[in-house]
Amino acid sequence: MIQVRCTVRGCGATLPAVPAAARPSGVRAAVLRGLCGHCFDVSRSGYVNLLQPQDRRSRKPGDSADAVAARRRLLDAGAGAALLEALAGAIGDLALQPRARTIDLGSGEGSLLAALAARFGLEAAGVELSARAADLAARRHPGVLWLVANADRGLPFADATIDLVLSITARRSPAECARVLVPGGHLVVAVPAPDDLAELRLAALGAVVREDRVTQLVEEHASGFELIGRREARLRFTCSADQLADLLVSTYRGGRAGRRERATGLGGLAVTLSHEVAVFRRRAGAA
Numbered sequence: 001m002i003q004v005r006c007t008v009r010g011c012g013a014t015l016p017a018v019p020a021a022a023r024p025s026g027v028r029a030a031v032l033r034g035l036c037g038h039c040f041d042v043s044r045s046g047y048v049n050l051l052q053p054q055d056r057r058s059r060k061p062g063d064s065a066d067a068v069a070a071r072r073r074l075l076d077a078g079a080g081a082a083l084l085e086a087l088a089g090a091i092g093d094l095a096l097q098p099r100a101r102t103i104d105l106g107s108g109e110g111s112l113l114a115a116l117a118a119r120f121g122l123e124a125a126g127v128e129l130s131a132r133a134a135d136l137a138a139r140r141h142p143g144v145l146w147l148v149a150n151a152d153r154g155l156p157f158a159d160a161t162i163d164l165v166l167s168i169t170a171r172r173s174p175a176e177c178a179r180v181l182v183p184g185g186h187l188v189v190a191v192p193a194p195d196d197l198a199e200l201r202l203a204a205l206g207a208v209v210r211e212d213r214v215t216q217l218v219e220e221h222a223s224g225f226e227l228i229g230r231r232e233a234r235l236r237f238t239c240s241a242d243q244l245a246d247l248l249v250s251t252y253r254g255g256r257a258g259r260r261e262r263a264t265g266l267g268g269l270a271v272t273l274s275h276e277v278a279v280f281r282r283r284a285g286a287a
Contacts, residue, residue: 062130106170110137
């Protein structure tokens with residue numbers, strides 16, 4: 001089982017396991033109590049809220065409900081198909097053991113992690129700052145452990161207990177990833193490619209700035225990881241007007257008047273959805 005740690009400052013004790021079958025469904029919310037005496041809410045939908053007061057900057061941290069729902073609609077429409085296959089190819093190359101312990105940092109509404117967990121028989125946990133996203137994930141994918149926590153402040157997992165860490169267009173701490181991974185464990189990171197959403201960026205921002213994020217990734221992770229593989233995901237996705245609005249809300253803060261006005265009247269647009277997937281192995285002795 002994935003060993004979850006207490007997030008109360010100065011504690012770090014291992015919490016009891018929360019198997020999917022034991023999580024509440026449509027009943028009054030439950031409480032997870034550790035042997036340390038600290039308690040955490042288990043929501044009606046089944047996610048566990050580990051977020052501490054010092055780890056939040058607002059009453060409702062993380063992505064807005066509109067952004068979360070927009071991403072779910074886009075993924076349901078197939079916008080993430082190429083990325084999912086690239087991630088699956090990268091994970092398949094690793095030849096992981098059955099029930100490999102896998103965590104996803106910034107797991108969002110859960111579709112990608114749940115699909116990968118089902119395909120490879122992973123024991124999976126998603127870590128997400130937004131309770132709104134975790135709630136959506138838990139309602140649709142009860143076979144995964146969904147946690148609300150601030151991964152930027154620290155990962156709520158025991159040292160050297162995780163086989164695979166995923167970061168899919170999300171932030172990550174190289175030091176924390178190295179800490180929780182077993183020796184020789186793997187980190188798979190997906191970042192937008194230079195031409196990702198180029199057409200939408202031109203329409204909404206008035207310019208396209210092409211960034212090489214993989215080079216930066218390798219530099220950031222050099223002390224604890226070695227790059228062992230790369231893959232590309234590319235999909236030409238024809239968006240309706242509503243889907244363009246979803247892309248704006250979920251990616252470019254379409255509520256900003258200037259950006260919204262630039263994209264007004266497009267109606268529909270063929271957009272490039274492209275990502276680069278980098279596969280890292282934890283270096284011996286990294287911590």
